[in-house]
Each structure stands twice: as structure tokens, then as C-alpha cells.
Amino acid sequence: MKVSQIGEFGLIDKIKKDAIFNKKRVVQGIGDDTAVEKINGGMYLLSTCDMLVENIHFLRNVISPWQLGYKAAAVNLSDIAAMGGKPTGILVSIALPKDTDTEYIEEFYKGLKSICKEYETNLLGGDTVSSPKHIVVNVTALGEVPPKDLVLRSGAGIGDVVMVTGTLGDSAAGLEIILSKKDKSIYPGLLSRHLTPSPQVKEGMFLASLGLITSLNDISDGLASEISEIAKASQVGAKIIAEQIPLSEDVKNLAQEMGKDPLNWALYGGEDYHLIFTCHDQDCEIIKKMFRKKFKKELYKIGYIVPLEEGISLQKRGLTEPIIRKGYNHF
Amino acid sequence: MKVSQIGEFGLIDKIKKDAIFNKKRVVQGIGDDTAVEKINGGMYLLSTCDMLVENIHFLRNVISPWQLGYKAAAVNLSDIAAMGGKPTGILVSIALPKDTDTEYIEEFYKGLKSICKEYETNLLGGDTVSSPKHIVVNVTALGEVPPKDLVLRSGAGIGDVVMVTGTLGDSAAGLEIILSKKDKSIYPGLLSRHLTPSPQVKEGMFLASLGLITSLNDISDGLASEISEIAKASQVGAKIIAEQIPLSEDVKNLAQEMGKDPLNWALYGGEDYHLIFTCHDQDCEIIKKMFRKKFKKELYKIGYIVPLEEGISLQKRGLTEPIIRKGYNHF
Numbered sequence: 001m002k003v004s005q006i007g008e009f010g011l012i013d014k015i016k017k018d019a020i021f022n023k024k025r026v027v028q029g030i031g032d033d034t035a036v037e038k039i040n041g042g043m044y045l046l047s048t049c050d051m052l053v054e055n056i057h058f059l060r061n062v063i064s065p066w067q068l069g070y071k072a073a074a075v076n077l078s079d080i081a082a083m084g085g086k087p088t089g090i091l092v093s094i095a096l097p098k099d100t101d102t103e104y105i106e107e108f109y110k111g112l113k114s115i116c117k118e119y120e121t122n123l124l125g126g127d128t129v130s131s132p133k134h135i136v137v138n139v140t141a142l143g144e145v146p147p148k149d150l151v152l153r154s155g156a157g158i159g160d161v162v163m164v165t166g167t168l169g170d171s172a173a174g175l176e177i178i179l180s181k182k183d184k185s186i187y188p189g190l191l192s193r194h195l196t197p198s199p200q201v202k203e204g205m206f207l208a209s210l211g212l213i214t215s216l217n218d219i220s221d222g223l224a225s226e227i228s229e230i231a232k233a234s235q236v237g238a239k240i241i242a243e244q245i246p247l248s249e250d251v252k253n254l255a256q257e258m259g260k261d262p263l264n265w266a267l268y269g270g271e272d273y274h275l276i277f278t279c280h281d282q283d284c285e286i287i288k289k290m291f292r293k294k295f296k297k298e299l300y301k302i303g304y305i306v307p308l309e310e311g312i313s314l315q316k317r318g319l320t321e322p323i324i325r326k327g328y329n330h331f
Numbered sequence: 332m333k334v335s336q337i338g339e340f341g342l343i344d345k346i347k348k349d350a351i352f353n354k355k356r357v358v359q360g361i362g363d364d365t366a367v368e369k370i371n372g373g374m375y376l377l378s379t380c381d382m383l384v385e386n387i388h389f390l391r392n393v394i395s396p397w398q399l400g401y402k403a404a405a406v407n408l409s410d411i412a413a414m415g416g417k418p419t420g421i422l423v424s425i426a427l428p429k430d431t432d433t434e435y436i437e438e439f440y441k442g443l444k445s446i447c448k449e450y451e452t453n454l455l456g457g458d459t460v461s462s463p464k465h466i467v468v469n470v471t472a473l474g475e476v477p478p479k480d481l482v483l484r485s486g487a488g489i490g491d492v493v494m495v496t497g498t499l500g501d502s503a504a505g506l507e508i509i510l511s512k513k514d515k516s517i518y519p520g521l522l523s524r525h526l527t528p529s530p531q532v533k534e535g536m537f538l539a540s541l542g543l544i545t546s547l548n549d550i551s552d553g554l555a556s557e558i559s560e561i562a563k564a565s566q567v568g569a570k571i572i573a574e575q576i577p578l579s580e581d582v583k584n585l586a587q588e589m590g591k592d593p594l595n596w597a598l599y600g601g602e603d604y605h606l607i608f609t610c611h612d613q614d615c616e617i618i619k620k621m622f623r624k625k626f627k628k629e630l631y632k633i634g635y636i637v638p639l640e641e642g643i644s645l646q647k648r649g650l651t652e653p654i655i656r657k658g659y660n661h662f
Binding site: 001002003004005006008011012014015018019020021022025026029030034035037039040041042043045047048049050051053054055056057088089091092093094095096098099100101102104105106109113116117120121122123124125126127128129130131132133134136138140142144 | 332333334335336337339342343345346349350351352353356357360361365366368370371372373374376378379380381382384385386387388419420422423424425426427429430431432433435436437440444447448451452453454455456457458459460461462463464465467469471473475
């Protein structure tokens with residue numbers, strides 16, 4: 001069998017067996033946004049990594065080296081945010097063809113250091129190697145979270161509401177523009193959501209610190225995939241209300257221009273890097289109010305948690321259809 | 332200018348500027364075998380990463396997937412050993428062509444988990460993605476060291492002796508066999524030193540715990556490169572005595588068969604993953620004795636630290652020649 005047939009999720013299931021040889025350190029191994037370790041002292045240590053490969057995850061003529069550096073770190077900081085954690089440092093490996101201009105790598109590191117500065121995260125180390133053909137970037141992010149603030153994927157309970165921290169589908173819409181022959185300057189907001197996403201670190205730390213949310217994930221692979229991960233880890237089902245998924249005006253306008261369904265971008269597009277979380281129904285309004293006061297922006301209630309046997313579904317114009325987790329499969 | 336012209340060390344000098352945005356955590360940033368961070372509690376947190384690219388660092392028809400998994404972790408555990416630290420966990424990213432057999436990746440993880448088990452190190456997470464053509468592996472290793480045991484590269488002083496934990500050049504000799512038409516079964520020890528190196532973790536922890544050694548490095552890029560790193564970081568020179576560099580019988584025999592100078596393998600071959608360290612002359616014998624008692628093996632004194640202006644040199648049959656740091660440049 002080929003890896004493309006078994007797929008990323010099949011591989012992860014195989015990999016995560018027999019992976020822990022020192023159990024007493026590990027709070028959460030493979031199977032959430034980051035690993036969580038007990039270390040001496042008051043904090044849990046978080047660690048995560050993501051690899052970006054040219055022509056698979058990015059096109060060199062589309063994303064500038066500055067943006068690539070920024071984004072490679074952003075997607076990892078988002079995983080730290082998805083644990084309610086604070087990023088503390090990153091390690092960066094990059095493989096580059098020998099004939100790459102030094103300006104390219106300097107710009108890459110400028111973008112990377114720019115986001116490090118923005119999030120007060122140290123660039124701790126890395127490896128710079130040559131590549132026969134394609135650019136490959138790997139970022140590992142480290143972070144910390146007070147044990148009482150740690151929120152895993154697995155805590156969602158039946159009756160909980162499902163919330164998100166912002167509009168969805170913007171990144172996928174930005175990618176549509178990039179891949180189309182459209183004028184790239186019309187929707188700068190959508191392009192920047194795709195090329196230089198903003199990890200919701202402060203938002204994740206704030207939400208986790210309230211002690212009121214029951215599960216938390218970042219939306220890296222599309223809403224369909226992320227709600228499926230929460231449901232699977234929590235052993236529950238979920239119902240998402242299509243009309244309540246927040247869509248930006250830009251996304252709606254672009255979808256109309258292109259004759260596309262913007263919901264598809266929100267559900268299956270991925271790379272929005274907003275947060276999705278669940279909380280008890282009765283806490284929903286107070287969380288929204290506190291969040292609004294702190295960040296001057298809205299949280300959106302998009303559905304609720306249902307029993308496992310009801311599955312994961314989308315309710316749209318009164319009809320219910322199953323949500324299939326196609327999302328963003330790395331194979 | 333191209334990255335191949337500026338080289339890896341030139342790039343590192345550029346990258347390490349303005350990399351730290353939260354100074355109070357950082358004991359050592361870019362510029363040693365690992366980063367070192369102060370965290371809450373008694374230990375320092377160590378982190379390091381290494382990327383291996385097909386056709387640059389390995390050939391798919393030469394190294395089995397099991398060996399690749401083992402080695403990708405080993406080279407990183409060796410960096411933790413080079414700080415006197417204990418590895419605690421690794422994160423692994425791998426990019427694979429879509430048509431790779433699942434057996435390949437299963438064997439890769441078997442090798443990886445085998446060394447994790449051997450060194451009681453957890454496999455904490457990772458990323459599995461597709462690649463247009465070449466296999467790329469990145470491993471990040473985390474570890475810890477008690478602050479009193481941390482040994483940096485920068486502590487070598489004039490008059491110190493230079494020691495190594497084992498024979499050098501074996502790995503380069505193994506690579507010579509692999510790349511030649513020689514029967515691969517004649518020198519299994521040399522092949523395994525190249526394909527499945529043994530990071531000197533217990534040895535590093537023991538040496539560091541003595542409180543007697545002044546600098547420490549692992550020999551990943553050849554003796555010439557590593558002694559140069561210690562000398563540069565410590566602002567000193569060094570004199571290596573050619574006749575005192577330990578060479579295995581296998582290396583000597585193979586060199587004779589092939590008409591090669593085994594010293595070149597030891598000095599410039601790299602990937603031996605033994606440790607090199609310095610200590611005060613008067614502590615040398617007691618360290619050797621304690622090490623022999625603990626590990627039933629020898630330490631080798633190969634030279635001494637001299638003033639900066641004397642440079643880094645090799646003394647061979649009474650003649651002194653400069654050691655040029657060519658080593659293993661990743662570009």
C-alpha cells in the first residue's frame with residue numbers, strides 16, 4: 001500500500017502507538033495540537049512542529065520569502081494557541097537549493113523574526129542545509145501553559161455550544177485569488193489571511209484562563225476537519241448551523257463573483273488559524289461579553305455538541321447533511 | 332550571492348543576530364549544540380534540530396528506512412549529549428513522495444522508536460507530509476540538564492588538554508565502503524558507525540556531572556571542525572597531535588587497502604558522534620580513571636589548548652600544519 005492511500009490520519013494512528021518510553025513526563029502525547037509535558041516547576045511544556053514543502057504547501061512564485069518565514073512560524077504558534085499556551089521559542093530548519101540567492105534566505109529570516117518579535121518568541125536554533133530541488137521548511141514551536149489553563153480537544157460534552165473566534169474561509173478565498181487570473185490587489189485582506197495568518201495566541205490564552213471552555217482547537221485544516229477532531233477526541237457528535245458560520249463581506253463578494261459557495265471555503269479550505277472551542281451553553285454569553293470587552297471583537301456561536309450516535313452534521317436551510325472530514329489532507 | 336558561496340557558517344552568523352525577543356529565558360541561543368533556556372523549576376531546557384535531505388545527507392538505496400529513522404534521532408540526541416544533557420523527547424517531521432510504500436514509513440518509525448526506547452526518550456509529535464520528489468526528515472530533540480552540569484563550547488582555557496571519547500574516522504570510512512564497489516560485509520563495524528551511530532548520552536552526562544570539564548562538543552562535522560568551534564567560542568587556539576588521534580584497527584586496515592590517509596577521515600569526515608572536551612591538565616588522569624571505571628572504556632588525550640594567536644594546528648611527525656576547518660559544510 002502507498003502512503004497516499006493510507007493517508008495522513010491513518011499514518012498518525014500507526015505512529016502514535018508505542019511512542020512513549022518515559023510515561024511520567026507526558027500529559028498528552030501525539031493526538032492534540034501539541035504535546036504536553038510535566039516539567040519541574042509550575043508550567044507544562046508544549047511542543048509541536050510543522051513542515052512546509054515547496055509545490056505541496058506553497059509555490060515559490062506566489063509567496064515571498066518574507067511571507068514564507070512569517071507563515072512557517074505562524075502555523076506553529078497557532079498550535080500553541082490551540083492549547084491555551086504562550087509560545088516561548090522556535091527552532092527552524094530550512095533546505096534550499098544551492099543556487100538560491102542569499103537575499104532569499106535573508107528575507108525568509110526577516111519574516112520569521114518579525115513574527116517572533118510580534119509574539120515575543122525566541123528564535124532558539126535551527127539547521128540550514130541544501131536541497132537537490134525544492135525548498136523545505138520545518139518549524140518546531142515550544143510554549144508553556146499553567147496546568148490549570150490547559151484545554152485539550154477531548155473535553156467537549158453533549159449540550160455544549162461550539163464557538164469560533166472569527167470569520168472562516170478567508171484564507172481559502174485568498175488562495176483562490178492567488179491561483180486564479182484575478183487581479184491580486186482587489187482583496188488584500190483575503191490574500192494576507194492566506195499568506196501571513198495571525199495566530200490567535202492572546203485570544204487562546206485568555207479563553208483558556210477563564211476556566212470555562214471545555215475543548216479547544218485551531219482551524220488549520222478547515223472547520224469540518226477541526227470539529228471532527230474535537231468530536232472524535234471527546235467521543236461526541238456535533239451539529240453546525242450553516243447560517244451561523246461567520247463569513248466576511250470579502251468572502252461573500254468573491255464567492256458571488258466566482259459563482260462559488262463560500263461555505264465550502266469555510267468548511268474545507270483550511271488555514272484560517274482562528275480558534276474553535278466549546279463551552280457550556282450557560283457560559284456562552286458571559287464568555288462572549290468578556291471577550292468583546294478584552295479584544296473589541298466578537299465570538300461566534302456556530303453549533304452545538306450532540307450525542308455520538310447523531311454524528312457530525314451541517315444544518316443548512318432546515319436540512320441536515322453529514323459533514324465529511326475531507327479537510328486538508330497532507331497526502 | 333548564492334547560499335552555496337556564503338556557506339552554512341556565514342548564514343548562521345547572519346541568522347543569529349536579533350533572534351532573541353525574551354532575554355530572561357535564554358542561557359544560550361544560536362551558537363552551541365543546543366539552545367539552553369531557564370524554565371521554572373530546577374532544570375535547564377535544551378532544544379536542537381537537524382534536517383536530513385535525500386541525495387544530500389543520505390541515499391535511499393544505501394540506508395534502510397529503519398536505519399534512517401534511527402540515525403535521524405541519533406544525530407539530535409548527540410547534540411543533547413554535547414551539552415551534558417539527558418534527552419527527554421523528540422518531534423519528527425517527514426516529507427515523502429506520494430508513491431512511497433507504507434512499509435517504508437513503518438520501518439522508519441520502527442528505527443526511530445528503537446532508539447527512543449534505548450535512550451528512554453519520548454516520541455512527542457510530528458508532521459507527515461508529501462513531497463514532490465525527495466524524502467526530507469527533520470528531528471527536533473528536547474532535553475534537560477541541571478544548571479550546575481551545563482558545559483558550553485566556550486569554556487576552554489589555555490593549557491587545557493583536549494580529549495575524545497572514542498576512535499574517529501570510523502563513520503567516514505563506513506561511507507567510503509558504501510560509496511565504493513567494495514564488499515559491504517567486510518567491515519560491519521564501520522558501516523554501523525555510519526548508518527546507526529551511538530550518541531554518547533550517558534558519557535556526556537557523566538563527564539558533565541564531574542564538574543571538571545571546561546568545554547564539550549559532539550563530533551558531528553569532523554574533528555577539525557569541532558575543535559575549531561571550541562577554539563572560536565573560547566577565543567583560544569589548539570594543537571592536535573596526529574599520532575594521538577585514536578584510530579580503530581578497521582580504519583587503519585581499510586585505509587591501507589584503499590591507499591588513503593585515515594587521518595583525513597578523522598579530521599574531515601564527520602558523523603562519528605563521539606564527544607570532544609577539554610579539561611585542566613591536572614584533572615585529566617582522574618577523569619580518565621573514573622570514566623574507565625564507569626564505562627569500561629578509554630578516553631583519549633589528543634592535544635591541548637594554546638593561545639589564540641597560535642591558531643589551530645596539527646602536529647604530525649614533529650611538523651606543525653594549520654588545521655583548516657573544511658569539515659562537513661551543509662552547502
